[in-house]
Each structure stands twice: as C-alpha cells, then as structure tokens.
Amino acid sequence: MLQESSVDSSGSRFAPLVVLELASDTKEEAITWLLSRIRDRQQNGGAELLVEQLGPGIGVKEKENPNMFLVGASMQRLLCGAEDLGLFKECTDGSMRAFTFASKHNFKDFKGDGDSFLSMAECQYVIKHELDTLRAKEETNVPGYSHAKLYPGKSIIRRLLSKGILIQMFPLHEKEELKRLSFSWYKKVKLSLQPLDDIRHYYGEGQALYFGFLEYFTFALVPMALIGVPYYLFDWEDYDKYVVFAVFNLVWCTVILELWKRRSASLAYYWGTLCRKKAFEEPRPGFHGVLGHNPVTGRAEPIYPTSKRHLRVYLVSLPFVLLCLYLSLYVMMIYFLMEGWALSIYDENPTFWTHILLFIPSIIYAVVIEAMNLIYRYAAEFLTEWENHRLESSYQNHLVLKVLVFNFFNCFASLFYIAFVMQDMELLRQSLATLLITSQILNQFTEAFLPYWLQRRRNKKMIRKVQKRRMYEEKELPLVEQVRLEADMSTYLGTFDDYLELFLLFGYVSLFSCVFPLAAVLVVLNNITEVYSDAFKMCRVFKRPFADPAANIGVWQLAFEAMSVIAVVTNCALIGMSPQVRSYFPESETQLILCTVAAEHVLLGFKFILTFLIQDVPKHIQDKLARLEFESLEALKKKKMLEASQLSKTIQ
C-alpha cells in the first residue's frame, strides 16, 4: 500500500502513516517520555504504536526541524483499533456490520492477514484516534514543562497541542493512489460522475459527502437551468410571466433537499458511517475550566458550567451578532444613498467622469463588505473560542451559525431591500446578475488561480531539491523529502468555506431566480468548474486531511432547509407583486395581499407535510438497519437462553 517502508528502532520495518511535528526546541526528556508512552503496551496504558524519528534531509540545512516523528502500527494493532472505533465494513452477504477481529473472515474484503482490508485513510484515522485517546497516568505535568499540567485521564496529545509543544499532526499522502485518484477525478476531459467511492477511500466520508452533495446539487439544478434558458431567451423583459417559474422553483427546492437526505443516507450506509455509534467525544484542546469529574465518564476533566456559557452566548455573542447585522444594514443604507447621489450628479451633468462616478459606490460597498466579512470572521472565531465549548462539534456549530447569519445578511440584504422596499424588479435583476457573475469570477480566481500559483512555487522548490538530490542518487523522491515537503503544505481547514459558497449560490437560485432565470445556468456552470478546482485543491495544494467519518452534511442540511423556507416567503411575495397577479385584483390591494399570504401559508404547510411524507432513509436501507438490530437482539436472547439452560443444568 505504501511505496516505501522504514526501519524502526526495534529493527522491524513499518509503513509510516502519520507525522507528528514537535517544536524544534522541545526538551529531550519530553520527547523520550512521549515516545515511550506511544510505544508502551496497551495493558500499561500506552498506545502500542510504532514510532520513529525522521532522519535529516539530503541537503542539510539549519532551518530543518529535527523533531519530526513517523507513526505507524502493525496490521493486528490497526485491526483492533478499527474494532474499537466500531468501523462498519461490508460482509460477504452484502450487509454492513461493525468489524470485529474475531469474525474477521466474515468480511468481504478480508483476505490473508488483512493487509489491504483497511484503507490508508482508515488506518490513519485509527492512529489519530489512538493518539488522541492516549491518556496521562500519574504524570502531573509534561516532563520538562512544569506549566503543561496533566492529570490522570487527560489526553496527552491535546495538552501538547494546546501548549504549542506539538506543532502539528498530519497523515501522509500516498503518491501512487493520489495520482490514480486525481486522474479519474479531474484530469480526464470527458464528462463523467466523480469517483465518490475512491474519494471516500482516500479522503474519508466527510470529504466524499461534500463532493457528493456538490455533484447532486449541480444535477438537481439542471432542470431549473433548462427551464430558465427559454424564459431568458423569449421573455427577458416580462418578468410577470415568471409566476409558473417561481412555483416550480419552490416545490423543486423542497423536493431536492428531501431527496438529498435519502441519497446521503444511502451513501453513508454503504460507507459504513450511517449506523456507526459515535465514541464518547473528548473535550477540545482549547477547552478550560476548573478540574472536576465528568458526570458521564467519571474521568477527571475541566468542568465549565453550562449556565456561564449560556450567559456568554446570549448576553455577549448574540448582541454582538445583532450589532454587526445592524452595522451591515447601516452600511447598505449608506450605499443606497451614495448610489442615489451619484445618479443625481450624473443626471445633472452626464460626462465621462460622472459616468465613472456611477461605479464608485458599488466598488466602495463591495470593498467594505469584504473587509467586514473578514473582520467579522475573526471576531466570530474569537467569540466562539471565548464561549469555551467543551466539544469541537458544538464549537463548529456555533461558529457556522454566526458566520452563516452574517454572510446571508451581507449577500442578500441589498437584494431584499431592492425587491421589497424599492420594488424595482429591473434593478433587482441587474444586481443579482452582477453579484452572481462577480462572485463566480472571484471564486474561480481564488480557487483555481491561487492554487495554480502555489503549485508552481512548490514545483520550483521540488525541482531545486531534485537537482540537489541528483548529486547523490538517481532514485525517486525519498520518504524524508516527501514528509518535509508535505509538512510545509497548507493545512486544509475543512469544508466550511466550500459549503458556505454553495449555500450562498443556493440562496441566489432559490430566493430570486424567478426574476433572473439564468441564475440556475450560471450556478450549474460555476459548480462544474468548482468540482475541478476543489478536486485540484484537495489533491495538490493541501496537506492530506484526516478522514472524518460523517454520516451526513450536518448543520448544512439545516441551513439549506432554512433557506428553502425563506425562499417560499420571497417567491410568494414576488409572485404577489407581479403585474400579472395584480391584474386579477384590480380594485383591492388588500384582497391581493390576503390571497398571497394564504397561498404562502398553504405552501409552507404543504412543504412541512412533504418533509414528513418523504422518508429520510430509503426503505431498503431501513430494512437493512432493522435487520441488523433484530439480529443483535436475537443473538442476545439466544445467548441468555443458553446461559439459563446451563444454569438450570448446574442446579440439577
């Protein structure tokens, strides 16, 4: 599976999977202690992994960090770790079951010693888990670092991370597999589906679900795009004809989101994450509090009262977010004032310079918005960190919510203002087109050009190294160089920004596309290039991320659903405002509004009923899950019956 093996201190060869980079000035005693804890047997509370220091690079430089360590494990250890994690694997009968070492031969892909049974991403995930759950025993602090306090049960790796002694921990790329994956993913010219299973095999379920969602979303928009083109070609100025389009729009949005849940459940089932029980979540590295006992595990761990966190969330973060939203609204109003002012100057004196002046407000507004987004993002991260969430997932949810609301507001507030306060459909269409096209060009620039530039810089570096190397030998890039190269690559920060982009695009399409039917077409085009640029980014620009065994797209499903509810409201309002509908109620505006509101309520009700009726998990997968549960209950019953009959025999 790995092209190269390395010799560990005890003499046996092992395949390196994960790299630990300690600070270059780490004290010797801390290193010795850490390595012995990692190597120690499980019975003694160690991780029982193989670990080895990385040798120096070929061209010896002073800058190189000597404290790089390669971590691996024996296949038996990895299989036991997979069992601890409760990884689900396909059985010979086609069902998915939790892997156990004892029943290993019932699993479909288990052959011989099970060398290729676990994917490299799974092996790396197992090692990450084992390192994360390596706990302090009697140590009160990291040897040599009296300020790095430890207590029995504290995760050692998390303490080292939070104190900056451990700089990073990352899994290694696998050149051959990556080459194959990138070829079938984005280097082929012909149009085909993404190799989702291969992506999952290499990057794990979280990544694969993102690309699966991106692909699904693109296909789901195709009917809308197909309907949008004739609307655009034949009725450009008659936006009142778009009532049918709007109705189609909002039914479609609901249906595609519901169907995605089913597709996501199918994918997650066959990837084994749908019914995997989550292990107990560790507190995140930054979490702090008074040392106490966790009520669930009984382990010593910092305790921070929930009420205090709630106070921080509701009395500081919430007002801050509202203030920022107000500020953003204020900036928007200034923009509209400036725009009106520029227009009046141009109307008075239409010269070349006043014509240019017309663009100034938009440019200033765009720059200010970008700056606000950036500042707000930092503020949101700071606040969420300060809220002191115990779990990484809770931290992520709070951060996503904060950033989401603000971005939504920044992107759509001006459109809402134009649509419902100014009621200027022509301007709405222009703004929507401008926003969509600009953001698309900007995205493609930052997601394709920037990576390309980074890639070129890396290439140059590699060529320099290769030239140096040629002096020594004529072989491939050695492991040492590969590790040091990967350690320098940027860290992939998760799918957050990718999902956020999709979320905003979904907003453009679902909220206002009835006045600009080409929106869906543009988004489809954008998504197609997005697949390529994201794939390129994943394969060439970033360090390999650890797999994330996700069963669904999490909080984003909720965000997209919330957007589709808002879409019902805006589309109904746009329909109600169309001259076509207005002409049905020539006398009474009240009647018109009441009818629109009634229609909106009916549609919302229908939407919720539809959400109930479309089952989240397809029937055949429900059956398989039920079968799994039924079998475990039956096995338990049989076991008990056996015990009872043995008991009665002994009594007799």
Added chain:
Amino acid sequence: MLQESSVDSSGSRFAPLVVLELASDTKEEAITWLLSRIRDRQQNGGAELLVEQLGPGIGVKEKENPNMFLVGASMQRLLCGAEDLGLFKECTDGSMRAFTFASKHNFKDFKGDGDSFLSMAECQYVIKHELDTLRAKEETNVPGYSHAKLYPGKSIIRRLLSKGILIQMFPLHEKEELKRLSFSWYKKVKLSLQPLDDIRHYYGEGQALYFGFLEYFTFALVPMALIGVPYYLFDWEDYDKYVVFAVFNLVWCTVILELWKRRSASLAYYWGTLCRKKAFEEPRPGFHGVLGHNPVTGRAEPIYPTSKRHLRVYLVSLPFVLLCLYLSLYVMMIYFLMEGWALSIYDENPTFWTHILLFIPSIIYAVVIEAMNLIYRYAAEFLTEWENHRLESSYQNHLVLKVLVFNFFNCFASLFYIAFVMQDMELLRQSLATLLITSQILNQFTEAFLPYWLQRRRNKKMIRKVQKRRMYEEKELPLVEQVRLEADMSTYLGTFDDYLELFLLFGYVSLFSCVFPLAAVLVVLNNITEVYSDAFKMCRVFKRPFADPAANIGVWQLAFEAMSVIAVVTNCALIGMSPQVRSYFPESETQLILCTVAAEHVLLGFKFILTFLIQDVPKHIQDKLARLEFESLEALKKKKMLEASQLSKTIQ
C-alpha cells in the same frame, strides 16, 4: 401480591395473572393443543407458562362459558421474561438499567426471590408478550379448524384472535391494590397531585403518561386562567384590549408544550421506558397478504406491498377525507343560512314561537355534527382497516390522523368562519362560550353519569351474586366469580378519546381565547373534574388494560404542536383585526396587513428557534443516558482487550 392463589394441574400453586377466554364452542383438540403449547418448555418452542381452566361459577348457569383459562408463571420465568423484554429498573446507585437475571442483586428493589420486584402490571405485560410471541412450529392449521391456517413462525394467539376462536385476553384486577389506588387517587377530598407512580405501577406507563399530561396541562393553564379572570371582570366588551393577552397566549402555548417534552422525558426515564429498546413489532391480527418472507426477520409472514397501501391511502382515503371535510363545510354553510333566515323571520315578527325558532338551526346543526362524527368514525376505522397496515402503531397513527382532522374541522370551522369571514367578534365570543360550556356538560354527563349508572348496574348484579353466595360460605368474593365479573366488564379502548377531548379543549383555549378570556378558567375546571371521572372510569368501569410501556404521548405531541402553530396564525390575525391595532394604521389597510403578516412570520420563526433551544430531554437525564452508553462501550472494550490478551497468551 395476589389475595388468592390457585392450584394448577401439576399440583403447584400459582398466582393467576391473565385470563384467556376461548369461544364456548371451541373444539376440545384445539384447547388441548393450545394448553400444551403454552405449558411446553421454551427449548421446545413453548411459552413455559402455568395455565389452568377456571372452574364453574357457584350458581351453575347454562350461559356461563366453560372455556376460561387462567395464566400465570413462576417468578423465575417472569424475571427471565422481563429480561427478554429489556425492562429497565432502578439500580442501587440510582441509575436506570436494563434488568438482567445475572445481575439481579444490583437492582434496588430486588430482595430474596424477587417476589415483589416486578409489579403485577409488569408481570401481566410479560405474560402477554410471551403469549403473543408463542409461534407455530410445523402446524399448518389450528387442530380442528382447517380454515385457521398456520405457518412456521406465525403468532398462535394472533391467529386465534383473528379467527374468533380466542374471544379475549385480559389481565386481572387486584382488589386490594385497586382499593388503595382509588382511595389516594379520587376518593380523597383534599386537593393534591395524582399518585402518578402508583397509577403507573397499576396501569402501566401509557395510562400514567395520559394522567400526567392531563395534570400538567391543567397546571399550565392556571396562569392563563388567572390572567383571564380580571380581563373578563373589567373589560368584557373591549376585546381590543386583548392584544397583550393574545401575545402571552401564543408564547405560553409554545413554552408549555416544549416543557412537557422535558417533563415527559423525566417521567419516562424514571419509569424505565425512555431508553428501552423496542422489540421487533409483530404484524397486527387483521393484517393479511401473500405469504412471503419478512426482509428484517427472515420469518414467514404475510407480505403486502407498500405501494399498494400508498395507492389506497392517497387515492381512496385521502379523497374520502377531503370529501367529508367539504361536506362538513357545506353543512356549516347551510347552518349559517338557516340561522340568517330564522333571524330575519324573528325580526319581521318577534313572537314567542319565532324566538324559539332562533334555536332550531343550532340544535339541528349540533345533532347533524354529532351524527356525522359518529358515521365518520366508523368510516375512518373501516378505511384504516382496509388500508391493511402491518403494524398496530401505523394503524393507530393513520386512524388518529383521520379522526383528528375531521374533529378539528367540525369543532373549529364555524368559529373560523365567524372570526375571519363574518368578522363578528361578539358572535365569536358567544359561540365559543356556548361550545365550551355545552361540550363540557356533555362530557361530564357521558364520563361521570354513564359510569355511575353502569356501576350501579354492576353493584346490583354483585349483590345478587353475593346473596346467592351467602348460602354456601361467608368468605370474600371467590376468584371464580371475580374473573367472570371482570370478563363481563367493558373493554377500555385506550386513551384515544381522552386525548382527543384534551386536544379540542386546547384548541378552544389557544386559538380564540383572546376574545373569551374565561375559556382557560372553564378548561381548568373541566380538567379537574375530568381527572376524577377518568380515574373513576379506569378503576371501576373497565376491565384492567394491559400496560403499554410508552416513552411519550406519541402522535399527540405532534397534534398539540400543530395546534400551537395554527394558534400563532389565528392570534396574529385576531390582533391585526382588533380596533386598537387598526387605529395605528388609520389610512392604509395594506400597511396593517403587511405588519401583521410580518409579525406573524417573526413569531413563527421565534417559535421554531425556541423549539430548537429548549432541549427535549433535561441535562441531568441526558447525562445519565450518556453514562449508560459510555459504560456499555467501555465494558465492550474491556472485554475485547481481555480476549486479545488471552489470545496473545495462547499464541505465546
């Protein structure tokens, strides 16, 4: 625990728990076969229960059915059955755990042989479960009944029930405990909380949750009633002052429903039903289809395609329900026409007779509505039966939904019409008061008077029997007579009608109470009497029902929440229509409507956010559940580690 024990055929005494009544003309071979299957050992596929025929009554009558059987079990068998069912019990450390026979001494109330460990209701539930899961082996039909087909795996009891060979199966009352319960429940005059734990102990969790909900609902309405009284006393005619009341109303409705979820989770946790895993559900007795294999259990069982059921639901039941709703609407319109016509006659010629004529339309309408309700109920039951649901729970849900929608429509359509089409607040208040008071009197009549009358009839019968008995002996009513007496009692049909009544009362309070603030007061009074009449009904009128280990109030939670969403809409509309609010928008009605709609959307959004923010399960119970899961994971891990170390030792 039981006042009397009986001697079974093998000579050992046993406490009878459940009665099986077979048809009086059941063939001897069927009886012999059934009894042997019930008595057979579990290893041979029997139920391993004790069963005995009930002797003839004292005054021998030809009418008496000789085929009555008493079923009981040894304590060890009951404990094993409880383990199979996964009953949760309190441990010595205060947590709730699934009972296992092996760890029986860890449980708090387990003393000696465990005689009083299981409540009688639990024992009866165990026996019911064992009888229900008694399956056919090689039999192709019930002996003596060639039309009562059997196949391996078919539940024998369900086939006997569906063929009418088994008339009924019911658990016995326990006179002493019932006397104690009824005393503390409804015979005391002083106001106190209901003995929910005792109710649960005697009737099971489903019943206890109903009474818990009734009590909670009553207390939750007290603040509304307290606010309502001064409104009623000081501002009777100024309903425009009720804006504040309406806002309070809809926030309150949301909050109480959310808090009930928490209370319900607490109750269910301490009653052990919150985390109990449901056993695989058997098909209901009436379910039919082509014999096939269940995809989950692999057992032979009738298969009926889901698509066919969907066709029946969407193409027959749904149109039928809509037609009935239309019919109900039509009848309502005729009622309003008649009312207008009667009023015009009275206005023309106001005599005594024309004054009486004024009441005629209401009376006719009330009678027609009642008749329609009755017919519709039968039609709904027939249709839901015909839809051929596999599970009892699915059958119940479809039936509840059908009946709910129609009853909601019948009760509230006229109020909606008066409020929003006629916009006559005075009439709305009158109608609401009339409906509430009439339905209350009717309910108390049917729920308190009727039971009292039945009770008197029963008393007479009993006195007759006792007089007869006096000729023989001077002891208590013997078991034989008790069983025959209980067999004649009416069967309790579940909490459906009780919940429906609460649902409609909740509707009156939440939808329109801002125009009639006394509604909450009336409902509180009604609920207090309801507790007494329901308690009386349960203890004295009906056969004891089997316990139903429910963890929540199920589909009713959803129904109440749907009602509270509708309440937001109606209350906002009523507020928007109030003169007080109208006076803020003297010129533009459009502005008023837009503001009302905006406020409504904000409130609905707020309501959904509140639903998310208030956690369904209190934190301390979440912790306990997490702890349980964590412990089972840890135990599994420890076991595996032990196995692995043993394995490595054997290898060495």
